[in-house]
Amino acid sequence: MSFTITQDGLSKLVNEWLARGKRVAGPSRVKRDCILYVPLQGPDQLLLEDFIRPANSLKEFLFPKHERLFGYRINGNGVELFELEPPKTEQLLIAARPCDAAALPILDQVFNWDCADEFYNRRRQLTTVVTLACSAHDDACFCTSVGLSPCAERGSDVMLVKLDRGKYEVRCHTEKGRSLMEGRLEPSDQVASEPLGPEKRFDPAEVREFVKHNFASAFWQSEGLTCLGCGACAYTCPTCHCFDIIDEGNANEGARVRNWDSCQFSMFTQHASGHNPRENQPARQRQRISHKFDIYPEKFGEILCTGCGNCTRNCPVGIGALSVLTEIGHGEHL
Amino acid sequence: MANIYKPELVKVIATRQQTPDVKSVKVCFQDSGRANDFAFRVGQFGIFSAFGYGESTFNICSSSNWKDYLEFCFRKVGRVTEALWRLEEGDVIGFRGPYGNGYPVEDWKGKNLIFLGGGIAMPPIRCAIWYALENRRDFGDITIVYGARTVADLVYVDELDQWAQHPNVRVVRCVDPGGQTPDWKGEIGFVPHVFDRAGGSSANSIVLVIGPPIMIKNTLPILDRMGIPHRAVYTSLENRMKCGCGKCGRCNVGAFYICKEGPVLTMEDLERLPSDY
Ligand SMILES: Cc1cc2nc3c(=O)[nH]c(=O)nc-3n(C[C@H](O)[C@H](O)[C@H](O)COP(=O)(O)OP(=O)(O)OC[C@H]3O[C@@H](n4cnc5c(N)ncnc54)[C@H](O)[C@@H]3O)c2cc1C
Ligand code: SF4
C-alpha cells in the first residue's frame, strides 16, 4: 500500500503555488544542452525525467549568488543604515535531487554555529523541498560513497519515487511535506522499487586519513596543476558556501552585498602585504578537498559533500573531486 | 530581523598620521548606551567599514580598560584603507565586533612579559602593553622590542617613551640596517637580532611576537636558546577575513578558524596546524 500522485497532480500543485504569488523552482531545460534549477513560470517548464541532474544546485534558493545585506545612505556627516528586502516569499523546490536536498541540513550548520544568519534561516523556514528519487545515474555520481543514495531522505520534506511514466509514489518525511500533499494523494497497491545507486567509489574515512597526513604531498601538485581556477566546481556544488562581502553604490547611497566566492580563486586568501598562504592551484585544490573531507567533519561531524558529481561534470579540464577522491582511495598517490 | 552583517555606527573623534602610510583613528559609539555596555578583550579585532568602499579587519589597538573610545591603526594598502585614510573628525563609519579570542591575560599573571613587534604589528601589541601597564602589579618585568624598516615607519613613537618611564619596563627600538637617520639613537638591526643582543631574563616569561613571517621565524631559535617553551609564545594571525563569524570560509588554517578560534594562538598551537598561513 502506498500513496501516489500523477504528473497532472504535480502540475496542479505548481499552478496553485504560483497563483498564490509564491515561488516554485525546479529543473528546467533553459537551453538545448543545459538543464538548471530555475524559478518556474508554469508547470510545463518543469522537467521530471530523462536527465541525470541539473548543472547547478539548490543552494542559490537559500543562499543567493548575490544578496543585499543592508542599505546605507549618507547625508553630510550622518549615516543611515536600513534593512533591504528581508526574505518573505514562500518557495517550493520541486523535483529536487536527493543529493541537493541533503546539502541543506549541512548548510544549516554553517549558517548557525556561533551566530545565526537570518537571511539564510528565513529562506530555509519559507522553503518546502520535494525531492524526486533518481532513477538513473552517470559516471560522475557518487552519492553512495558519501553515505547517501538515490532515495536518501535527508533534507527532503516529501519524496517522489517514479512508478510508471507520469506517476509517482509519494513519501512524506516531515510535517511540511504532509501538509503540502494533503488532499492530493491517491492510495495505490503499487510500491516503487528502490532505485539502484552508483557503485561505491571510495571510502571517505580513507580520504580523511590521507588529507590529514599529506599536506605537503606531491600528489596535490599533480592534481592541481591543470586547474584553471575558474571556480565552476565550487559554484555548482550544493555544499560550497564561501562568500565575499563588498559595497555596491557610491559615496551617497548603496548597499552592502555578499557574493559567492570560491577557494579556487587566486585572490581568495591574499593578504594585504602580498603574502598569500595558498599561492597556487594545488594548494587551493588541497583546501577544497580537505575542507570537505577533514575540516568540516572535524567541526560538524559529517562530510561537506553529497556526491552529486557536479564538480566533475562541470570542470572544463576534467578534474572534479571524484577523480581526486578515487585516486586517493586507490592509493595512486603512493 | 537580527542582521549579523549590519555594523554599528561609530563616530570618528580623532585621527593621527603615524607614518607616511599608517594612520590611527579613535572612534566612539553613536549610541551612548552601547558605549557603556561595550566590552572586549585586548587582542580581539573589529571589522570596520567605510560605506561605499567596504569592510576591513583591524585589531582594536586601545586597551580594554579605556571606556571613552576604541582605537584602530591601519596601513593604507587598498580600496577600504584608502577611504579610511580620508576620514576626518566627525565622520561616521561602521564597526562590527569584537571578534576573535583575544590574549589570555589572566594566564599571564605573575609572569615577565616580552613584546616583540615589527612595523605595523605594533597596534595589536600596543593594546596588550597598555593593559599590562594599567595592571602593573599583575606582571613582572616588561621588555618591549619594536622595530621598523626605517625611522619614519615606526608607529606610536611617543608612547615608546611613555612606556619606558614605567618601573621595570625596558623599551628597545630599532630600525633595519640602512633605515636609520643621522640622529637615530636606537639600535640598528632586525628585531630578532636586536632582541638577542639586548639579552635579559627568560625565566617565567610570556612572549608576544607579531610581525612578518620571516621575523617570527628568526625569533623562534632565539627563544629556544633562552629556553622559553613554545606554549608561552603567542602571536596573532592576519588571515584574510570577510564575515568574522565562521561562515564565509576564508580564514581557516586547517580546521582552525582564525576569526573565531584565533587570531591569537601559541606557537605550540601553530606548529600543530598545517602550514596554510
Ligand atoms: C585579524 C586581523 C587583524 C588585522 N589588523 C590590522 C591592523 O591592525 N592594521 C592594519 O593595517 N591591518 C590589519 N590587518 C590587515 C587588514 O585587514 C588589511 O590590510 C585590509 O583589510 C586591507 O584592506 P583594503 O580594502 O584597503 O585592501 P584591498 O583593496 O583588499 O587590497 C589589499 C591588497 O590586496 C591586494 N589586492 C586586493 N585586491 C586585488 C585585486 N583585485 N588584484 C590585485 N591585487 C589585489 C593588493 O596587494 C592590495 O594592496 C588585519 C587583518 C586581520 C585578518
Ligand atoms: S572546475 Fe576544474 S578547473 Fe575550474 S576551479 Fe574547479 S577544479 Fe579547477
Ligand code: FES
Ligand atoms: S572570516 Fe569568514 S570564516 Fe573566518
